[in-house]
Amino acid sequence: MSSVAIIGTVAFDSIETPFGKKERILGGSATFSGIAASLFSPVSLISIVGRDFPQEHFDFFKSKQINVDGISVTPGKTFHWKGYYKGDMNQAFTVSTELNVLEKFDPLVPKTAQSSAIVFLANIDPALQKKALTQFKSANLVILDTMNFWIEHRLAELKETLRLADILIVNDQEIRQLTGKTNVIQAMAEILNLGPKRVILKKGEHGSMMHNGKQIFICPAVPLTHVTDPTGAGDSFAGGFAGYLAQYSSLEDEEIFKKAMLAGTLISSVTVQNFSIDALKTLTPFEFKQKFLEFRKFFTPPETL
Numbered sequence: 001m002s003s004v005a006i007i008g009t010v011a012f013d014s015i016e017t018p019f020g021k022k023e024r025i026l027g028g029s030a031t032f033s034g035i036a037a038s039l040f041s042p043v044s045l046i047s048i049v050g051r052d053f054p055q056e057h058f059d060f061f062k063s064k065q066i067n068v069d070g071i072s073v074t075p076g077k078t079f080h081w082k083g084y085y086k087g088d089m090n091q092a093f094t095v096s097t098e099l100n101v102l103e104k105f106d107p108l109v110p111k112t113a114q115s116s117a118i119v120f121l122a123n124i125d126p127a128l129q130k131k132a133l134t135q136f137k138s139a140n141l142v143i144l145d146t147m148n149f150w151i152e153h154r155l156a157e158l159k160e161t162l163r164l165a166d167i168l169i170v171n172d173q174e175i176r177q178l179t180g181k182t183n184v185i186q187a188m189a190e191i192l193n194l195g196p197k198r199v200i201l202k203k204g205e206h207g208s209m210m211h212n213g214k215q216i217f218i219c220p221a222v223p224l225t226h227v228t229d230p231t232g233a234g235d236s237f238a239g240g241f242a243g244y245l246a247q248y249s250s251l252e253d254e255e256i257f258k259k260a261m262l263a264g265t266l267i268s269s270v271t272v273q274n275f276s277i278d279a280l281k282t283l284t285p286f287e288f289k290q291k292f293l294e295f296r297k298f299f300t301p302p303e304t305l
């Protein structure tokens with residue numbers, strides 16, 4: 001068992017979906033991914049918040065055994081993302097991104113997190129992702145996430161960070177924007193020329209795909225009859241994936257990566273069933289296993305045709 005360190009945002013989100021409107025609820029890429037990863041392994045978060053960030057959220061992280069030594073609290077306001085979803089909710093529309101304290105974030109990886117074996121560079125400024133990454137002593141797997149905001153505003157820095165990553169996790173719009181290729185299979189192959197050895201493509205309600213340079217693995221999504229708020233689905237997927245991998249001392253076996261994708265898929269299916277972390281926060285390892293047994297029934301392929 002090794003541990004996962006995550007650098008990303010700890011945020012307030014203001015969100016509107018066809019199922020409700022919420023102001024300043026707990027969100028952020030590090031928040032969702034950290035809670036998801038904590039289901040399987042020890043987690044450290046590296047982020048920044050303002051003085052307006054309530055103690056109760058810190059208490060919650062600690063209740064999940066999440067190391068918050070790397071979350072600095074500084075004068076100013078916490079990062080605030082405002083967005084909405086409509087129709088099939090497959091796309092987040094950003095209303096505003098108030099970087100606030102994130103603008104002066106100089107990530108410092110605390111001693112207690114420096115020996116993490118898996119580093120997940122969750123969605124944040126790619127220059128900060130790189131700055132944090134250089135402080136780890138023995139990272140043997142680096143997983144990278146990003147989004148359209150950074151592809152638009154920090155492409156050069158993102159390409160530098162990409163060179164240092166082992167696995168890139170993105171969605172179909174992001175991979176098209178990043179590579180300029182409309183065919184996502186070609187786009188995945190292109191990513192493998194830019195640094196990562198493996199790329200995972202999230203396709204929302206249509207599941208996900210992984211390309212390891214030799215093979216493509218297709219992972220279905222959990223067929224849900226109701227989604228309340230998709231915010232954090234991608235982060236929960238990636239955090240669950242990273243946390244699952246951290247349980248193994250060797251990652252030689254390809255099957256482990258497939259299982260990790262299934263783990264990420266199951267966790268994100270929980271996240272989207274309520275706003276913020278409201279559904280995710282009570283998920284236990286036992287419930288997770290039950291969900292896996294249910295999920296298996298949907299896609300066990302026939303032996304022959």
Ligand code: AMP
Pocket residue numbers: 009011012013026027028029032081092097123124125147149150230231232233234235236
């Ligand atoms: P996702 O898993 O892709 O739905 O990520 C949702 C989370 O990303 C929200 O909780 C936001 O706080 C956070 N977020 C939104 N915009 C950004 C950004 N530009 N950089 C980092 N995190 C962001």
